[in-house]
Amino acid sequence: MSHPKLANIFNEDEKKVDWHDKALWFVRHKRDLSAHKVKGWETLREFGHQIKAHTLANLDQYLIEFEKNALSNGIEVHWATNAEEHNKIVHRILKECQAKKVVKSKSMLTEECHLNPFLEERGIEVIDTDLGERIVQLAKESPSHIVLPAIHKNRHEVDDLFQQHLNTKPCNGDPQYLTQKARKHLREKFINADAAITGVNFAIAETGGFVVCTNEGNADMGAHLAPVHIACMGMEKLIPKQDHLGVFLRLLARSATGQPITTYSSHFKTPAKGLKMHIVIVDNGRSEQLGKPDFRASLHCIRCGACMNTCPIYRRSGGHSYNYTIPGPIGSILSPGKDLKKHSSLPFASTLCGSCSDVCPVKIDIHSQLYKWRQIITKEMKQPMLKRKSMKIMGSLFSNPTQFNRFAKFCRWALRNLPKSILYAKPNVWGKSRELPKGPKMSFTEWHQNRENTKRMKNNG
Amino acid sequence: MDSRSQILTKIKANKPEPMDLLHIDPSIFDEGLDVVPAFTKTLEAVGGNVCPIDSMEAVHSKLKTLLPNARFTHSTLENTHEINTFSFDAIERPHDLEDLDILMVKSDLAVAENGAVWIDDSKFPIRVLPFITKHLVFVIEEKAIVPYMHQAYEKIRDFNFGVFISGPSKTADIEQALVIGAQGALSLTVLLLTADTTP
Numbered sequence: 150m151s152h153p154k155l156a157n158i159f160n161e162d163e164k165k166v167d168w169h170d171k172a173l174w175f176v177r178h179k180r181d182l183s184a185h186k187v188k189g190w191e192t193l194r195e196f197g198h199q200i201k202a203h204t205l206a207n208l209d210q211y212l213i214e215f216e217k218n219a220l221s222n223g224i225e226v227h228w229a230t231n232a233e234e235h236n237k238i239v240h241r242i243l244k245e246c247q248a249k250k251v252v253k254s255k256s257m258l259t260e261e262c263h264l265n266p267f268l269e270e271r272g273i274e275v276i277d278t279d280l281g282e283r284i285v286q287l288a289k290e291s292p293s294h295i296v297l298p299a300i301h302k303n304r305h306e307v308d309d310l311f312q313q314h315l316n317t318k319p320c321n322g323d324p325q326y327l328t329q330k331a332r333k334h335l336r337e338k339f340i341n342a343d344a345a346i347t348g349v350n351f352a353i354a355e356t357g358g359f360v361v362c363t364n365e366g367n368a369d370m371g372a373h374l375a376p377v378h379i380a381c382m383g384m385e386k387l388i389p390k391q392d393h394l395g396v397f398l399r400l401l402a403r404s405a406t407g408q409p410i411t412t413y414s415s416h417f418k419t420p421a422k423g424l425k426m427h428i429v430i431v432d433n434g435r436s437e438q439l440g441k442p443d444f445r446a447s448l449h450c451i452r453c454g455a456c457m458n459t460c461p462i463y464r465r466s467g468g469h470s471y472n473y474t475i476p477g478p479i480g481s482i483l484s485p486g487k488d489l490k491k492h493s494s495l496p497f498a499s500t501l502c503g504s505c506s507d508v509c510p511v512k513i514d515i516h517s518q519l520y521k522w523r524q525i526i527t528k529e530m531k532q533p534m535l536k537r538k539s540m541k542i543m544g545s546l547f548s549n550p551t552q553f554n555r556f557a558k559f560c561r562w563a564l565r566n567l568p569k570s571i572l573y574a575k576p577n578v579w580g581k582s583r584e585l586p587k588g589p590k591m592s593f594t595e596w597h598q599n600r601e602n603t604k605r606m607k608n609n610g
Numbered sequence: 611m612d613s614r615s616q617i618l619t620k621i622k623a624n625k626p627e628p629m630d631l632l633h634i635d636p637s638i639f640d641e642g643l644d645v646v647p648a649f650t651k652t653l654e655a656v657g658g659n660v661c662p663i664d665s666m667e668a669v670h671s672k673l674k675t676l677l678p679n680a681r682f683t684h685s686t687l688e689n690t691h692e693i694n695t696f697s698f699d700a701i702e703r704p705h706d707l708e709d710l711d712i713l714m715v716k717s718d719l720a721v722a723e724n725g726a727v728w729i730d731d732s733k734f735p736i737r738v739l740p741f742i743t744k745h746l747v748f749v750i751e752e753k754a755i756v757p758y759m760h761q762a763y764e765k766i767r768d769f770n771f772g773v774f775i776s777g778p779s780k781t782a783d784i785e786q787a788l789v790i791g792a793q794g795a796l797s798l799t800v801l802l803l804t805a806d807t808t809p
Binding site: 151172175187188189192193195200202203205206208209212213228229230278279280281284294297298300302303306307322324327329332335336339340364365366367369370373374384389390392393394395396398399402406408409410411412413414415416417418419421431432436439440441442445473504516569578 | 612613614616617618620621623624625626628629630631632634636637638639640641652654656702704705708714719723724725729730732736737738741758759760762763764766769770771772773774775776777778779780781782783784785786787789791792793794795
């Protein structure tokens with residue numbers, strides 16, 4: 150289903166949409182407060198951008214360096230060209246150590262590869278241990294946000310889910326009680342796990358180590374208790390030096406939630422004595438994206454979610470309306486690279502206001518990439534008749550100033566004088582569930598010219 | 611061709627022109643932070659407690675007043691055997707640590723801008739300890755606090771596993787309501803040895 154259709158479904162519950170919108174805007178606001186406290190924030194963003202650009206330009210060498218150092222640290226390194234190979238590698242490792250129960254911390258990559266169903270079909274229990282992810286897992290849904298996976302659920306829905314699956318008492322959605330019960334439930338899973346899977350926030354070529362960030366401590370509870378730790382990383386997670394973490398860890402949490410840093414930033418370098426550690430490096434379309442000069446900067450992404458929190462479309466359409474692992478503006482520039490046809494409505498799920506690019510901690514030009522995808526999609530895919538025709542008319546209108554001025558004048562008059570039944574008639578989608586503006590008497594150009602004239606007269610007089 | 615070569619070949623063909631790695635001079639971020647009050651304020655904002663102490667001897671009494679009901683406690687500091695209620699030698703699997711009430715660890719590095727405390731596994735014998743313990747207590751000398759992450763990484767060199775911890779574990783996954791005490795420690799306290807008494 151296309152984004153507009155799925156967004157319509159989300160918009161059936163207006164109260165929920167309002168809450169969703171406000172909750173995410175609040176997170177965006179916290180990001181602002183936090184970022185503005187940092188001296189040189191813009192420089193920090195620029196550094197983030199530059200380090201990532203440099204890494205991508207030397208990605209093969211850095212991957213080789215990373216592998217060499219990881220191996221000498223005692224970590225086993227695996228390479229997967231696509232999702233299926235990734236899943237097979239993880240399954241093989243689990244089979245080799247006879248793991249039946251697996252705990253997993255948040256990893257968008259394993260979501261992208263659909264690892265959970267793959268393992269479950271093969272008789273392995275996979276428990277998502279991030280509270281938000283556990284909630285959506287119990288609800289048999291997918292995360293609707295990369296940092297706040299269950300942001301689309303309210304407390305009463307969580308209450309019901311926990312009563313059903315964790316035998317909790319009805320608590321009117323008390324978050325304290327529900328979190329406590331989840332802690333108890335997950336403790337048991339951690340203690341009995343045969344293997345732990347985590348994502349990777351940053352992998353460091355220079356040291357062969359990697360960093361995993363969480364607030365709950367779930368990645369560490371899993372990784373240190375289970376005899377086997379498998380870390381799955383998209384190959385763009387690499388950075389050259391450990392010192393660069395100084396830049397990225399300052400940017401990440403502030404951009405994500407407004408926290409100065411996540412509660413836990415765990416630096417894994419060698420497996421603990423007697424335990425095993427694996428890293429799976431995954432391509433899955435990334436090297437393809439690297440070859441597209443207009444879109445390669447999308448690989449800078451550090452998965453903070455700031456572009457989602459700020460996006461007026463995301464906030465009002467919900468993560469599930471994107472129908473892609475990574476929703477929101479960043480997902481809308483990543484997904485067409487994977488499957489142009491399937492995700493062709495996503496680059497249009499934007500006002501092109503540019504707020505996403507403004508908050509992006511690594512300065513990805515998200516909104517201009519959205520625009521560029523639109524050009525490609527419109528050329529390569531047949532657009533609906535109405536859109537084709539109206540674009541053609543608009544094109545000729547905008548290229549002729551006299552005609553444009555005349556048309557604009559008519560529109561201003563129409564907005565003031567036509568009856569509502571015509572203004573809000575069905576073909577005018579701009580009048581759908583929103584009030585049209587009152588047509589001003591003057592155009593902006595006329596207003597500006599008048600103002601300049603008055604100024605000049607005053608000065609002369 | 612195996613997957614590794616396939617991936618590397620494709621990257622080689624598709625990667626952009628090489629560009630230089632920029633040099634970062636952290637002094638451009640310097641705003642003359644007063645590190646001790648900044649660290650305290652930030653740590654408290656993320657749910658941690660800071661207790662100034664004037665000597666290492668005060669650690670024991672402070673611990674007793676802070677968490678009087680703790681039964682299983684362990685400290686990795688020197689001369690703290692009276693705090694330790696059990697020995698790790700008796701622990702066969704990390705899972706047996708589930709009942710640990712307090713873990714106390716000395717840290718040599720903390721960061722003012724975000725209230726994060728660095729510990730690596732040279733400071734504690736089992737990796738899961740700082741996460742599985744109910745309450746986490748760090749002992750830090752004031753001089754161990756650096757202003758920003760950049761200065762912290764200048765000091766971090768050799769370790770096998772290390773972690774920055776900023777406050778107790780937390781989540782806001784249920785309707786954005788902040789709850790302290792998710793999967794890791796329920797509370798975090800820093801005992802801060804004041805500068806003039808630091809040897």
